[in-house]
Amino acid sequence: MYLDGNSLGPLAVGVAERLRRTITDEWRSGLVRSWNDAGWVDLAERAGGKLAALLGARPEEIVVTDSTSVNLFKVLAAALSMRPDRTALVTVEGNFPTDRYIADGVSELSGGAIEVREVPRSALRDALTDDVAAVFLTHVDYRTGERLPARALTALAHQVGALAVWDLAHSAGAVNVHLHAWKADLAVGCTYKYLNGGPGAPGFVFVATEHAEAAANPIAGWWGHADPFAFADRYEAAPGARGFQVGTPPILSLAAVDEALWVWEDVPPDALDAKAASLTDLFIALIDDRCDGLGLSLLTPRESGRRGAHVTLRHPHAYAVMQALIDLDVIGDVRRPDLLRFGFAPLYVSHVDVCVAVERLQHVLTTEAWRSPAYADEATVI
Ligand SMILES: *Cc1c(COP(=O)(O)O)cnc(C)c1O
Numbered sequence: 001m002y003l004d005g006n007s008l009g010p011l012a013v014g015v016a017e018r019l020r021r022t023i024t025d026e027w028r029s030g031l032v033r034s035w036n037d038a039g040w041v042d043l044a045e046r047a048g049g050k051l052a053a054l055l056g057a058r059p060e061e062i063v064v065t066d067s068t069s070v071n072l073f074k075v076l077a078a079a080l081s082m083r084p085d086r087t088a089l090v091t092v093e094g095n096f097p098t099d100r101y102i103a104d105g106v107s108e109l110s111g112g113a114i115e116v117r118e119v120p121r122s123a124l125r126d127a128l129t130d131d132v133a134a135v136f137l138t139h140v141d142y143r144t145g146e147r148l149p150a151r152a153l154t155a156l157a158h159q160v161g162a163l164a165v166w167d168l169a170h171s172a173g174a175v176n177v178h179l180h181a182w183k184a185d186l187a188v189g190c191t192y193k194y195l196n197g198g199p200g201a202p203g204f205v206f207v208a209t210e211h212a213e214a215a216a217n218p219i220a221g222w223w224g225h226a227d228p229f230a231f232a233d234r235y236e237a238a239p240g241a242r243g244f245q246v247g248t249p250p251i252l253s254l255a256a257v258d259e260a261l262w263v264w265e266d267v268p269p270d271a272l273d274a275k276a277a278s279l280t281d282l283f284i285a286l287i288d289d290r291c292d293g294l295g296l297s298l299l300t301p302r303e304s305g306r307r308g309a310h311v312t313l314r315h316p317h318a319y320a321v322m323q324a325l326i327d328l329d330v331i332g333d334v335r336r337p338d339l340l341r342f343g344f345a346p347l348y349v350s351h352v353d354v355c356v357a358v359e360r361l362q363h364v365l366t367t368e369a370w371r372s373p374a375y376a377d378e379a380t381v382i
Contacts, residue, residue: 001330001353001360006170006310006343009196009260018259022252044249045242047258048204051195054264055168055187056178061206063241064191064257065249068169068203070219071188072102074244075205076136077218079163079186080106080114082211083133086162090117090127090135096142099167103136128156134163134185139177140170140308143335145280145300147175147308151182158183169193172204174309174346175276176269179206186215194309194345195264197257205244212240221246263347275346277304279354280311283342286358287313294365299339310343319382320375321364328360334382 002010026034035041049059065071076089089103095118103116119127128135135157140147154164163185171177173194179187187206191197207215220235222228223245227236237243281304287296299312315321318334325332332342342357343349364370 001349001357003330003332003342003344003349003353003357005196005345005349006174006193006341007333008192008199009173009194009345010348011198012196012260012263014262015196015198015256015259018255019252022255027251040249040251043251043254043258044202044245047254047261048241050258050261050264051172051204054177054267054269055172055206056180056182056269057206058209061179061209061241062204063244064202064204064254065245066202066205067200068167068188068190069098069102070246071203071205071244072099072136072167073106074217074219074246075165075186075188075207075215076103076106076134078207078215078244079134079136079165080110081216081218082163082214083161086131086133087113088115088117088129088132090119090124090132090162091137092121092124093118094141094143095136095138096167096169099136099138124153125156128160128162130160132157132160132162134165136165136167138167138169140174140310142170143299143312143339143341145170145307145310145312145341147171147301147306150177150184154182154184170308170310173264174272176273178269179208184208185211191257191260194347195257196260198253198260201253201257202250205241207241207244209240215240215243217244217246219246223247223249267347272309272346276309276344279344279346279349279351280304280307280309282351282354283311283344283358286355287361290358290362291365294362296340296365309346310341313340313342314338315340315365317370319378320370320372321361323375324364324370324372325357325361328364330357330360332357336382 026038047064048062052059107114157164166187168189172189192201224243226238297314318338322334
């Protein structure tokens with residue numbers, strides 16, 4: 001029972017074979033010719049285009065490049081350059097650490113001219129004053145699983161002339177994302193979570209068409225140049241998402257992402273929402289029913305429209321409980337100090353998986369199997 005696809009998605013059918021071909025046919029035999037012959041040169045754009053339907057965007061609005069952290073830097077700086085008279089970036093408390101670190105780094109780089117405001121969710125509306133350049137938010141919270149009302153919050157940002165920047169790390173491939181319907185300006189996300197691109201696979205950047213000219217990548221590398229192979233003396237940005245590339249793409253990782261994306265071809269985004277809601281509803285109902293009085297409490301909203309595809313439970317001995325569960329072949333993860341996280345990737349987790357997982361969790365808690373000394377030492381990656 002793999003309930004950690006929100007951290008690292010599994011290997012999709014065809015990816016191993018694609019990598020074998022990329023290495024032996026394209027790299028070993030084709031060598032440098034493969035930039036053209038095997039289409040390496042625009043693979044980042046083609047892979048991005050495959051995400052368009054899933055994210056409610058146009059193919060040319062998305063590119064697969066760099067890590068989500070680096071992409072956050074690029075889009076936050078771009079947002080600031082699009083609102084040169086404004087001096088604040090706003091987010092909510094508890095946003096994913098890298099999002100906050102990157103914003104703080106942008107502020108430091110500005111010599112303190114740019115202020116980052118982290119406010120409680122309930123204070124977001126009041127924090128939107130006319131000095132705010134952009135609001136940057138994570139659509140589905142990595143800890144609580146709470147899903148923010150993206151369309152409403154984007155509208156709120158626009159009301160004060162601010163841009164809306166979305167982090168879709170726990171949304172892409174998990175729930176219905178519709179960047180156009182939301183009127184999102186810029187977005188980033190991971191491909192190694194629900195999109196199954198492989199460990200450390202490059203992330204994606206979305207730049208709305210209306211900003212294709214104005215949104216400037218602050219890292220002006222040759223791969224984001226309008227014509228990299230002109231080797232021009234001066235930088236001239238490629239428009240839109242394409243210009244958010246920086247350097248030569250990691251073709252092996254990119255080939256894996258590109259191949260893994262075939263699974264989304266016929267998946268209507270609404271169906272993701274429905275399956276995610278059904279799996280998480282069942283999990284919560286079974287936890288209520290079977291694990292009552294066993295020390296668990298639910299952190300994730302009960303209303304399916306207000307959560308993503310993962311559910312988080314509190315338990316004072318979360319780490320040991322999860323290790324005992326993993327020994328029973330139910331793989332989830334933990335977040336310190338006391339959170340058990342279960343990801344229900346809608347594409348491949350079944351309702352039977354949910355039932356078995358709860359049964360085994362109940363077993364671990366009633367037998368107190370987690371008390372074994374074998375489960376006491378924490379690993380580096382949790
Ligand atoms: C997983 C995650 C990231 C990861 O960023 P990387 O640069 O790929 O390590 C960023 N933001 C959020 C909200 C995440 O959940």
